[in-house]
Amino acid sequence: MADVLSPALQDRPAPDKVPDVHISIRNVEKVYRSQRGSVVALENVSLDVAKGEFVSILGPSGCGKSTLLKCIAGLEPLSGGEIFVGRQRVAEPPKDLGVVFQRDILFDWRTTLDNVLVTVEFLGLKRRDYEARARSLLATYGLAGYENRYPWELSGGQRQRVAICRAMVHDPQFLLMDEPFGALDALTRDELNLELQNRWFADRKTIIFITHGISEAVFLSDRVIVMGRNPGRIIADVKIDLPRPRGVAVRDTAAFTAYTGRLRAIMDDANAGITHAGVLS
């Protein structure tokens, strides 16, 4: 496929020229038009994510981070720019993608195991080939013995674990997670963060993780992208240089708190920028 790039992009290499780039977001614009006028949800968003990289997108509500995720997932058409996953330009949801949504959206009428396997059924793959993998995934998330339970018999944390297994059952190389732990209590959230980090360290999927939790973003990520609102745009790209695998104790280190402090300052400045429009830009 010959990549036809807009003039502004010609100084940047095409994705197939940089071997490590897995997701390439280029000058993405998203405008919602309605009768009451148009709202710019995303303005000139560009971002490259390397294969096996864990990138968090951090921002206040209304900064367009969920919109960006929907664009990457191929659920929303772009108003401008392009997104590549691998060499494929995103026009419809990319294959080889797993998505964890804000809510677990488990099907009440399916057991835990059947909820995980729904991905396989929808993709038109054979259930038989994936049942063993589904069971072992559930086991790694502490859900062995829960295969035949219904969602309402599970706790909030267990439900979101099932949703993660559902996103991973077909072994995608790329995961999108949209504030997956936002609705959970602090303790469960810490547990799931640790599990996710260990899991990622073991199989190195490319993950884009949307969150509004600063500590969560630093703990999990190789890089934290900060977004600001009005319009939604990237305002900072912070590399997190902390040794892996990270344990809970990393949060008490000076390096960790330096990162969270810096990110908080960036976000506070951006927030202030809303009331004094133009000051920061």
Add this chain to the structure above:
Amino acid sequence: MSDKVRDRLSGLAWVLAIFVAIAVVWEAAVKFFGVPLFILPPIEDVITELFSSPALFLRNAAFTVATAMGGFAIAVIVGILLSVMIVSSRLLERIFMTLLAVIHSIPKVALAPLFVIWLGTGFEPKLAIAAMMAVLVVVVDTVAGMRSVDPEMLNLARVTHASPLAILLKIRFPAALPQIFAAMKAAISLSVVGAIVGEYVGGQSGLGYVIIVAQGSFDTPRAFAAVLLLSIIATALFYTVVWAESLFIPWHVSQRPRPAG
């Protein structure tokens, strides 16, 4: 004894107690006020009447049950098929919803004599009336159920490239089942009404026919016996649907064990 069984038994005891209370009040009122037999017969006369000609009541009850259940089945099947079409296309929605609203606004009782002209005095016109009475509620509830699917579930379906058929069968239909069962509970009662209306206007079978004939000869105990039987049948049919509901959607919030306290 499990809690569930105890719950059932206490529920049954309540029902029995209420029936006994009604019978006592009825009997007392008839005796105390000296109500004539052709206005309100004492309850023992009604029960005696029921057992004096069991074959007659059984045969006609069977006819009414068959009509009501047949009409109900048609209403549910046709209703769900229409709902699928309505949910899948704006054009079909406009067409069918308008047609259904028009059909529903016509009192079915007014149409019943026409059905006799079109379909005769046999089983078919009664079946048609019973089905027509019940179909709209099925369509309205099923469409609402299929529409109210969580949009995030549809996003999940899109990112996993689910086919339209899979979305229908594996998301929309199961998600709508609670509403479908709610509709079925209303539909079963409506199709019993439809069956009776059909029997009133033509033919020589069914409890509706028994009531009409008894009325003609001021045989009030017989009419009451038929009504009593009819209410037992309607109640039994209703609880059959309730039972089926607990069987088919054990996962729904309405079917889960109630928390203690």
